[in-house]
Amino acid sequence: MSASDLPARDNVPENYKWNASSVFASRAAWEAEFKRAMSSVTRVRRHSGLIGKGRTQLLAAMRDIEALTRRTGRLVTYAVMDHHVETTQPEAARLYGRAMGLVGQVMSAQSFLDPQLLRVGRTKLRQWMKAEPLLAKYAHYYDDLFRKQKHVRSAEVEEVLGMLADPFSGPHMLNNMLTSADFQFRPARSTAGVELPVAQSTFDELMANPDREVRRTAFESYTGQYLAFKNTSAQNLVSSIKQNVLMMRARRQRTTLDMALFESNIPGRVFTNLLSIFRKNLPTWHKYWAVRKRALAVDTLQPYDIWAPMAASRPSVTYEQAVDWVCAGMAPLGEDYVQAMRRGCLEQRWVDSMPSKGKTDGAFSAGSPGTHPFILMSWDHNIFSVSTLAHELGHSMHSYMAWQTQPLVYSNYSLFVAEVASNFNQAMTRGHLLKSNTEKAFQINVLEEALSNFHRYFFIMPTLARFELEVHQRIERGAGLTASDLNALMADLFTEGYGEQMHVDREQVGITWATFGHMYSDYYVYQYATGISGANALAKRILDGVPGAAGAYVDFLKAGGSQYPLELLKKAGVNLATPKPVESAFGVLSEYVDKLDELTR
Numbered sequence: 001m002s003a004s005d006l007p008a009r010d011n012v013p014e015n016y017k018w019n020a021s022s023v024f025a026s027r028a029a030w031e032a033e034f035k036r037a038m039s040s041v042t043r044v045r046r047h048s049g050l051i052g053k054g055r056t057q058l059l060a061a062m063r064d065i066e067a068l069t070r071r072t073g074r075l076v077t078y079a080v081m082d083h084h085v086e087t088t089q090p091e092a093a094r095l096y097g098r099a100m101g102l103v104g105q106v107m108s109a110q111s112f113l114d115p116q117l118l119r120v121g122r123t124k125l126r127q128w129m130k131a132e133p134l135l136a137k138y139a140h141y142y143d144d145l146f147r148k149q150k151h152v153r154s155a156e157v158e159e160v161l162g163m164l165a166d167p168f169s170g171p172h173m174l175n176n177m178l179t180s181a182d183f184q185f186r187p188a189r190s191t192a193g194v195e196l197p198v199a200q201s202t203f204d205e206l207m208a209n210p211d212r213e214v215r216r217t218a219f220e221s222y223t224g225q226y227l228a229f230k231n232t233s234a235q236n237l238v239s240s241i242k243q244n245v246l247m248m249r250a251r252r253q254r255t256t257l258d259m260a261l262f263e264s265n266i267p268g269r270v271f272t273n274l275l276s277i278f279r280k281n282l283p284t285w286h287k288y289w290a291v292r293k294r295a296l297a298v299d300t301l302q303p304y305d306i307w308a309p310m311a312a313s314r315p316s317v318t319y320e321q322a323v324d325w326v327c328a329g330m331a332p333l334g335e336d337y338v339q340a341m342r343r344g345c346l347e348q349r350w351v352d353s354m355p356s357k358g359k360t361d362g363a364f365s366a367g368s369p370g371t372h373p374f375i376l377m378s379w380d381h382n383i384f385s386v387s388t389l390a391h392e393l394g395h396s397m398h399s400y401m402a403w404q405t406q407p408l409v410y411s412n413y414s415l416f417v418a419e420v421a422s423n424f425n426q427a428m429t430r431g432h433l434l435k436s437n438t439e440k441a442f443q444i445n446v447l448e449e450a451l452s453n454f455h456r457y458f459f460i461m462p463t464l465a466r467f468e469l470e471v472h473q474r475i476e477r478g479a480g481l482t483a484s485d486l487n488a489l490m491a492d493l494f495t496e497g498y499g500e501q502m503h504v505d506r507e508q509v510g511i512t513w514a515t516f517g518h519m520y521s522d523y524y525v526y527q528y529a530t531g532i533s534g535a536n537a538l539a540k541r542i543l544d545g546v547p548g549a550a551g552a553y554v555d556f557l558k559a560g561g562s563q564y565p566l567e568l569l570k571k572a573g574v575n576l577a578t579p580k581p582v583e584s585a586f587g588v589l590s591e592y593v594d595k596l597d598e599l600t601r
Contacts (some may be wrong), residue, residue: 006197006357008129009086016319018085018374019349023078030078030095037075038104040068041109048112048155052120053130059135065110066408072106075099081352081374086592087181088358099158103165109157114145122146137407140562146504147265153249156381161250164243171240174519178229178236179517180360185225188218198222200361200376208314208384212298219304223508230588234483241475244355244522248476253356257470260523264414265564274529278462279481281586282497285459288451289501292333295600296566300503307452310600311444318380319353320346322386326393328436329429332550335596338467340557343396343547351389362517363388365422373399383449387426391453394425402560402586410562416522417565419457419531421557422536426453427539435499440599447596454589457528460512465526467513472522530576533585537574549573 074306083092101313117125118508125142128137145152152158185198188206191213196206198221206218211400226233244256253259261268281408282307293301295310323345344350355378361570363377373396379385403411430453431444469492474481494509518524541549556572567579574581 001013001500006199006201006355009356012356013353015349016352016354016379017349018081018345018352018376019372020078022348023074023371027082027091027095027172030075032069034075034098034102037068037071038105039100040064040071040285041105044068044106044109045112051116052112055132055135058120058128061113062135062138062320065113066315066585068106068109070368070408071119071160072102074370075102077366077368077374081376084176084360084364084376085352085356086358087177087360093177098175100169101166103169104163107162108159109164111162112155114152115155115158115433117142117153118146120148136576138409141409144564145284148262151262153250156443157250157430161247164247168243170244172517174232174236174521175517176360179226179515181358182592183225183229186217186221188214188221190214190522196309199355199357201355201359203361204307204378204384205382206379207304208309208380208382210309212308213597215304216302219251219302219508223511225506226511227507230483230487230511230514234486237471237513237519238475238481238488241522244357244472245476255476256522257469260335262520264416266416267577270566270577271523271532273461273525274526274533275466275581277579277582277586278458278529279496281583282499284586284590284593285497285503286499288589289498291529291593291597291600293501294497295596301501302503303498303505303509306455307444310448310596311441313441314382314445315442316381317383317386319351319385320391322389325427325433326390326429327384329390329432330425332428332430336552337397337401337554340400341393344396344400346387347391348372351377351392353377353379363392365392365399367399369403369408373397373403382446384452386429387449387453390429390595391422392424393532397421397425398557399550401557405558406560406562410560413561414565415521415527416462416530417568419527420534423453423457423528423532423535426555427536428542430530430540431543444596444599447504447592447599448491449495449588450592451596454532454592457532458585459497461528463511464516464518464530465498465523466493468519468523468525487511528583533573534569534576535579536588537581538572538586548572557573 016529024033040241044064047057047064051058051061076099079095083096086092101487122142153161180200187195188198189195190211196214197219198206198218203218203222207228209215209216248256248259251259253262257271258268261271278300292310294304296305296308298305323342327342330338330341341382350372352375359378360376363375365373365375367373375392375396377385377388379393395418397416398413400557402413428449430446434443437443471481471486487507491504491506491510492515494512513519538549540552540554556568559568566575569576
């Protein structure tokens with residue numbers, strides 16, 4: 001059996017596919033809209049040099065830019081989903097490439113706006129907003145622009161930087177095509193000699209197989225394929241980071257980290273606090289590895305044992321049952337929230353849920369105002385898929401509520417708050433499941449899911465953040481980096497994280513960086529760890545019955561990007577500028593480890 005035995009896209013039932021026709025009836029309709037978007041690009045360019053003439057000209061420019069942004073969002077949403085559900089389909093890849101090219105043209109076309117607004121000046125803009133109420137909604141946008149003023153370049157430079165969006169998407173797209181479309185993995189093999197397909201959409205399921213031989217051979221197949229292309233992947237990642245360094249210098253920022261944090265007004269201590277507290281609490285993870293080693297009764301714990309089942313059995317969960325569980329977990333947020341989510345999952349086909357040949361790995365939420373907030377994932381019929389669905393629905397409901405409430409300019413929100421919303425849904429669903437079913441095996445299953453979730457977001461992601469920071473700093477200093485350098489650094493960090501409880505094959509563990517496409521979004525991964533910290537703090541407030549906590553959280557979702565991330569989270573009830581939420585999250589982790597230790601004895 002090989003990966004080719006996965007179902008073809010045409011054999012996936014329609015109700016488990018994303019609702020493509022709700023965006024465009026066909027690719028021909030997409031093409032027609034693409035032509036209209038290109039005309040809109042020309043229309044937007046005509047506003048250059050005019051907005052300083054008065055509030056009427058500024059309002060006209062803002063309206064045309066928003067119309068183009070909305071149109072582009074629909075085109076990109078369709079192209080992204082169409083490509084990622086079937087990465088081997090050439091026409092889908094072509095549309096995806098053209099959509100990314102359009103994004104670059106849009107950024108270039110509107111690049112005149114910020115430099116010319118700065119020339120207008122804050123005083124005059126305030127006068128115009130007072131005289132023209134339709135401009136008043138842009139107050140936060142304008143204030144944020146003046147905060148960034150020293151890093152905004154001339155209109156000519158901004159135009160060039162905007163044009164770079166298309167060519168700079170190359171490393172990310174190359175990585176996706178290489179790992180999702182071109183990689184062919186050797187099949188795994190069970191103790192009985194049965195072959196099982198290894199693919200991006202089956203790997204997680206194989207790593208949770210109770211047969212250790214399946215896990216070992218799947219892990220070796222997966223890491224072996226990445227190792228076979230380690231030099232290509234290394235140079236691709238280095239090229240991506242060099243692009244980020246170029247942008248840092250063009251923006252006159254001190255470091256790439258400063259540039260990333262500055263964008264959302266995040267103080268540097270948020271990042272440094274996280275890494276410091278993470279290292280201080282590594283003994284909690286070492287204890288978990290010891291519990292897992294004892295419960296699995298293995299002489300040497302291996303990385304492929306991290307997902308091995310510890311319960312005697314694992315419940316088989318249908319997609320529909322999972323929707324019911326997530327909806328029950330989110331009930332404290334109110335009927336409007338729950339019913340919108342249920343309709344999206346079961347009637348409006350937000351979720352492309354089932355694995356198929358050529359489908360990309362992982363899971364994500366994608367959409368824009370004017371579309372549904374779609375989800376891509378690969379359903380494995382287990383408690384871990386329930387968690388993934390809850391996570392992505394956190395993103396999608398965040399988008400849904402922001403789009404319903406905010407003007408287009410604030411309809412998007414930063415990654416920093418995005419990962420709070422996604423992890424919040426997991427925490428709430430988990431709390432419901434632990435409370436509603438006290439049967440021992442079920443409790444162990446839910447705790448394993450919880451620890452798997454924490455492992456990904458509170459162990460893997462901070463470790464990748466440490467790796468990412470060091471690699472960026474080396475490239476900023478002009479150092480050359482090879483695959484061997486990257487693998488050695490990654491292996492060192494995981495050796496520290498695993499402690500004495502885990503065997504580390506430095507080649508297999510060292511290639512971990514290449515298995516995460518997140519590395520092509522600079523300084524993304526640390527936000528998973530801050531996100532899970534904020535999420536558990538906010539979920540605890542609601543589960544503990546704090547008056548007004550649920551309403552404050554819903555208001556946070558509705559706020560979209562209308563305020564800075566830390567301000568929004570403070571209003572919701574958590575201050576991530578302090579170490580407390582991260583330390584408290586380690587407290588939650590420790591409780592889970594202790595409870596699992598107790599139940600598995």
